[in-house]
Amino acid sequence: MLTTPFDPSHPPKTALSGSDRDSFGYATIQSRLPVIVSKIVDDVYRAYHRLSDADPLKAQKEKEAKGIIEAIGGLRYELQRDKPFRPLTDNYPDVQEWNQALSDHYAGSSWFKASWLFSECYLYRRIKEAFAMTEHWRDYDPFFEQKRTVFKSSQKAVVAIAGRLMSPVRSETTHTVEASSSLDILISGGPESKGTEEAFFELAQVCLWGNATDLSLLDNPDLAKVEELQRRMMMSSNSTPASHNSSALSLDEGALDGAQAELAKHADKILQNDLDQLWAKVKSLRNGRIDIILDNAGFELYVDLVFADYLVRAGFAKEVVFHAKNIPWFVSDVMPFDFQWTLDQLDPDTATSEPFFDPSESTEQLALKDLGRKWKEYVESGVWKVKGHNFWTSCYAFHHLPTLPSAQDLFRDTAQSDLWIFKGDLNYRKLVYDCKWPTTTPFTEAIGPLASSEVPSLVTFRTCKADVVVGLKADVEERVEKEAKDWMVSGEYAVISFSP
Numbered sequence: 001m002l003t004t005p006f007d008p009s010h011p012p013k014t015a016l017s018g019s020d021r022d023s024f025g026y027a028t029i030q031s032r033l034p035v036i037v038s039k040i041v042d043d044v045y046r047a048y049h050r051l052s053d054a055d056p057l058k059a060q061k062e063k064e065a066k067g068i069i070e071a072i073g074g075l076r077y078e079l080q081r082d083k084p085f086r087p088l089t090d091n092y093p094d095v096q097e098w099n100q101a102l103s104d105h106y107a108g109s110s111w112f113k114a115s116w117l118f119s120e121c122y123l124y125r126r127i128k129e130a131f132a133m134t135e136h137w138r139d140y141d142p143f144f145e146q147k148r149t150v151f152k153s154s155q156k157a158v159v160a161i162a163g164r165l166m167s168p169v170r171s172e173t174t175h176t177v178e179a180s181s182s183l184d185i186l187i188s189g190g191p192e193s194k195g196t197e198e199a200f201f202e203l204a205q206v207c208l209w210g211n212a213t214d215l216s217l218l219d220n221p222d223l224a225k226v227e228e229l230q231r232r233m234m235m236s237s238n239s240t241p242a243s244h245n246s247s248a249l250s251l252d253e254g255a256l257d258g259a260q261a262e263l264a265k266h267a268d269k270i271l272q273n274d275l276d277q278l279w280a281k282v283k284s285l286r287n288g289r290i291d292i293i294l295d296n297a298g299f300e301l302y303v304d305l306v307f308a309d310y311l312v313r314a315g316f317a318k319e320v321v322f323h324a325k326n327i328p329w330f331v332s333d334v335m336p337f338d339f340q341w342t343l344d345q346l347d348p349d350t351a352t353s354e355p356f357f358d359p360s361e362s363t364e365q366l367a368l369k370d371l372g373r374k375w376k377e378y379v380e381s382g383v384w385k386v387k388g389h390n391f392w393t394s395c396y397a398f399h400h401l402p403t404l405p406s407a408q409d410l411f412r413d414t415a416q417s418d419l420w421i422f423k424g425d426l427n428y429r430k431l432v433y434d435c436k437w438p439t440t441t442p443f444t445e446a447i448g449p450l451a452s453s454e455v456p457s458l459v460t461f462r463t464c465k466a467d468v469v470v471g472l473k474a475d476v477e478e479r480v481e482k483e484a485k486d487w488m489v490s491g492e493y494a495v496i497s498f499s500p
């Protein structure tokens with residue numbers, strides 16, 4: 001094997017690591033990852049007990065499932081005893097690169113000693129190995145049931161937002177039904193209009209806070225908490241701009257005040273907020289290409305699609321490329337299957353369980369179905385594309401994207417984009433190389449080579465769930481430290497950081 005010059009283990013500052021007992025990395029490796037791993041055992045156990053007696057391959061599948069359970073049990077043991085990393089043994093295409101990085105840079109290293117980023121990525125890759133070694137479970141996603149459950153519990157918010165995008169509006173002044181949805185009315189003045197700008201700021205924030213509902217942080221997903229987070233978004237998505245006095249979702253004054261107060265409260269929690277710069281960039285685009293590096297499936301993916309739909313309808317993008325993960329990753333990350341599955345669940349004619357969402361009003365059912373169909377048309381006509389690449393599930397930070405040999409095809413392709421939108425915490429950690437930057441470090445410094453003029457403009461929508469954050473003004477850290485000791489990791493605070 002050639003020795004790679006690419007060293008994933010030397011970020012510009014000291015790496016976050018499980019060796020630091022006060023860190024979130026330590027808490028994650030010590031307590032949270034073992035729980036995540038144990039749930040896989042439960043899932044596989046349930047899955048093979050569900051196998052039908054009529055299945056001629058039942059015995060083989062059962063045998064393999066037991067092997068997976070044993071492998072996952074072994075993995076939990078290695079993790080909890082801080083055993084040295086071992087090479088991967090499956091034949092998935094990225095194996096050589098992983099093993100090269102392991103032997104060149106992590107020889108003798110282990111879960112708590114290595115960087116947190118490496119250990120955590122390696123864990124998910126080892127989970128994949130347990131399945132990749134089998135014939136019948138090779139493509140099985142042990143997190144799918146969790147993704148499904150949380151998406152189903154998002155019905156209220158999903159339906160409310162679909163209405164906003166698809167339902168014809170009832171005018172409260174003329175009492176007539178207009179042909180367009182409230183979003184379409186809002187953006188009808190064109191890309192330069194006030195309405196289009198208002199919709200941008202609102203939907204960008206909905207897209208941001210969608211990242212607060214992910215499953216790897218909520219290792220015991222509290223559905224009530226998820227619903228509460230979504231309620232905030234619904235309130236904001238229900239709010240009708242003052243200049244438009246028509247809305248399918250009529251709100252009384254009290255609710256509107258509440259919605260504005262919620263938005264204001266949460267705007268305060270966006271510790272670096274580059275939305276103005278992002279808007280200047282988006283506003284300059286006409287029929288451009290925008291790439292979204294996805295994070296979680298379920299409600300977060302849904303609001304990502306809402307934002308992408310807005311970018312298309314408003315005329316800023318004629319192509320949106322979504323980047324998904326090729327293997328199950330950080331519990332709830334979107335895989336290409338999840339993308340298609342999500343669109344299918346909106347339309348009762350294609351939903352896998354009948355019906356996945358069951359709103360009581362026929363107008364709501366129609367809005368969901370129309371939205372699902374509209375989004376599928378985007379996919380069928382190539383306006384929306386979904387791509388996977390093994391770089392996103394490698395051990396490499398994104399600083400390596402422009403130069404890592406195995407990522408060159410991805411880099412050349414994405415370099416043609418006008419804007420990259422990175423969703424979520426892990427993507428943020430990889431952008432800034434998951435190390436101990438002072439919080440006042442400029443974002444453009446922390447992303448290193450990605451700030452170069454050869455790289456498209458980029459933005460990150462991230463709720464903070466790891467102890468690294470950059471781009472803050474001098475007094476911000478002190479202020480939030482007083483507000484909440486766990487501000488860096490609770491998911492209650494966020495950053496929207498832009499690099500031109």
Ligand SMILES: O=P(O)(O)OC[C@H]1O[C@](O)(CO)[C@@H](O)[C@@H]1O
Binds near residue numbers: 032215216295296330
């Ligand atoms: O889904 P997100 O936003 O990338 O969050 C995943 C994050 O959750 C955590 O698993 C929390 O430990 C982090 O390791 C990771 O960065």
